[in-house]
Amino acid sequence: xxxxxxxxxGATGDWEIVLGLEIHAQIASNSKLFSGASTEFGAxxxxxxxxxxxAMPGMLPVINDYCVEQAVRTGLGLKAQVNTYSVFDRKNxxxxxxxxxxxxxxxxxxxxxxxxxxxxxxxxxxxxxxVERLHLEQDAGKSLHxxxxxxxxxxxxxxxxxxxxxxxxxDMRSAAEAQAYVKKVRAILRYLGTCDxxxxxxxxxxxVNVSVRRPGDELGTRCEIKNVNSIRFIGQAIEHEARRQxxxxxxxxxxxxxxxxxxxxxxxxxAMRSKEEAHYYRYxxxxxxxxxEFDQAFVDAIAKDLPELPDDKKARFIADYKLSPYDASVLVxxxxxAAFFEAAxxxxxxxxxxxxxxxxxFAGLNKAGLAIADSPVTPQQVGQLVGLIxxxxxxxxxxxxxxxxxxDEGPDxxxxxxxxxxEKGLKQVTDMSAIEAAVDEVIAANxxxxxxxxxxxxxxxxxxxxxMQATGGKANPQAVNKLVLSKLGLDG
Numbered sequence: 368x369x370x371x372x373x374x375x376x377g378a379t380g381d382w383e384i385v386l387g388l389e390i391h392a393q394i395a396s397n398s399k400l401f402s403g404a405s406t407e408f409g410a411x412x413x414x415x416x417x418x419x420x421x422a423m424p425g426m427l428p429v430i431n432d433y434c435v436e437q438a439v440r441t442g443l444g445l446k447a448q449v450n451t452y453s454v455f456d457r458k459n460x461x462x463x464x465x466x467x468x469x470x471x472x473x474x475x476x477x478x479x480x481x482x483x484x485x486x487x488x489x490x491x492x493x494x495x496x497x498v499e500r501l502h503l504e505q506d507a508g509k510s511l512h513x514x515x516x517x518x519x520x521x522x523x524x525x526x527x528x529x530x531x532x533x534x535x536x537x538d539m540r541s542a543a544e545a546q547a548y549v550k551k552v553r554a555i556l557r558y559l560g561t562c563d564x565x566x567x568x569x570x571x572x573x574x575v576n577v578s579v580r581r582p583g584d585e586l587g588t589r590c591e592i593k594n595v596n597s598i599r600f601i602g603q604a605i606e607h608e609a610r611r612q613x614x615x616x617x618x619x620x621x622x623x624x625x626x627x628x629x630x631x632x633x634x635x636x637x638a639m640r641s642k643e644e645a646h647y648y649r650y651x652x653x654x655x656x657x658x659x660e661f662d663q664a665f666v667d668a669i670a671k672d673l674p675e676l677p678d679d680k681k682a683r684f685i686a687d688y689k690l691s692p693y694d695a696s697v698l699v700x701x702x703x704x705a706a707f708f709e710a711a712x713x714x715x716x717x718x719x720x721x722x723x724x725x726x727x728x729f730a731g732l733n734k735a736g737l738a739i740a741d742s743p744v745t746p747q748q749v750g751q752l753v754g755l756i757x758x759x760x761x762x763x764x765x766x767x768x769x770x771x772x773x774x775d776e777g778p779d780x781x782x783x784x785x786x787x788x789x790e791k792g793l794k795q796v797t798d799m800s801a802i803e804a805a806v807d808e809v810i811a812a813n814x815x816x817x818x819x820x821x822x823x824x825x826x827x828x829x830x831x832x833x834x835m836q837a838t839g840g841k842a843n844p845q846a847v848n849k850l851v852l853s854k855l856g857l858d859g
Contacts (some may be wrong), residue, residue, distance in 0.1 A: 373541035377613045382579045384609045386545050387537035389505040389532050389574040400529035401428030408568050412522040420527040422466035434529040437561040445560045449480025449666050455656045457651040464508035464521045474650045486547040487696045497536035522758035542605040546598050554677050558702050572596045577608045588622040604629040607634045688717035701806045703739045710746035731774045734758045744773045752784040803844050806850045810835045824857050
């Protein structure tokens with residue numbers, strides 16, 4: 368990738384990637400969009416299939432009101448236009464795992480229209496990505512190819528599961544922007560509670576539309592990469608597909624509009640089927656379903672119940688806690704992380720708490736493979752430990768050790784910080800006479816080092832280290848440093 372312009376360097380010059388995403392988010396509903404069948408993950412194949420889902424003759428779909436409410440709630444969270452009148456269509460195509468021969472979806476008149484998403488980029492800037500629409504649709508079943516050496520099986524448990532398809536405008540120009548977009552949409556969905564965002568279980572997946580062009584030229588021919596189910600794979604798929612298209616064009620070839628799949632084992636995309644037209648499906652209004660209508664009062668009632676969303680929370684963290692935009696972004700990326708921080712910061716130095724949460728807490732959780740809800744250290748304990756640093760009871764280095772004792776398995780796991788500090792005698796030495804005695808002892812024992820330090824003042828750090836070692840790390844580092852410089856005559 369070329370520098371900061373998000374360009375790909377080709378043999379004949381630079382190329383620009385143009386990206387649009389279709390995110391398929393499963394609505395957090397216990398039942399399907401048009402039937403009462405369960406949506407629980409992990410059930411035995413074909414154990415959660417109603418007669419509607421199996422497309423048995425004479426079975427009529429009945430809309431799930433809760434799913435409609437969640438779609439409206441999501442539209443509001445995306446700062447999008449909610450349409451009080453929308454139409455369900457039949458999207459006709461043949462798949463072995465689609466027993467109806469069509470998918471009930473929305474085409475010309477979706478439930479949600481134009482919206483916007485703001486993404487945070489690695490350089491600290493913010494970019495606005497347009498959302499074209501959100502529509503409701505059924506999921507298809509799943510073909511299983513690993514159950515038999517020569518046969519494919521079909522599991523219809525997912526048939527009819529309610530999806531929100533969130534379609535962006537082609538506003539992204541790099542893999543990093545696409546990944547940031549997916550992260551942000553997932554965060555909003557989780558804050559709203561409308562989708563759990565679990566990509567491993569298929570609750571959230573993305574179709575990525577990739578094309579390349581010379582900077583400033585008309586849009587190129589796009590290829591759609593279907594059903595990418597991790598943020599890392601989204602980045603890899605984009606990078607590979609963009610490079611494939613550039614190499615193809617520069618070799619005199621033509622990009623064919625087609626649907627492709629990403630192979631994570633080989634890190635490459637491969638053709639799945641061609642697309643002769645942009646819309647190769649055939650739609651018509653579903654004759655079994657009336658248009659979906661509700662009034663503005665229904666929308667307003669949902670709007671009143673919206674939680675504080677990531678962008679608003681980030682702005683508040685910056686304003687109220689004086690956090691940097693980066694720290695605020697990290698903390699609000701998940702609602703649970705933000706809640707943990709706020710509980711820990713109550714009555715404490717918020718910046719110091721943010722540093723400990725982003726550093727020690729997140730590192731510990733990542734290493735242990737734990738969610739923040741399962742942290743052995745509570746927010747209150749984190750706040751207390753920061754308080755011990757603030758009042759000079761312990762140094763930063765001792766605090767780090769104490770945190771590890773509180774977090775890691777062992778006799779001290781789950782104990783309050785002040786208890787551990789008292790039991791292990793870890794209180795910081797602030798008695799200046801005791802610190803001075805330790806400094807004098809180290810200086811007296813190392814006359815050659817004194818001479819060197821006076822010639823090279825940076826050597827004073829060696830004496831500070833020796834004193835800290837001699838005091839078991841419990842001496843106040845600032846006091847030690849000040850005394851060392853004074854004793855060596857380097858404070859002038």
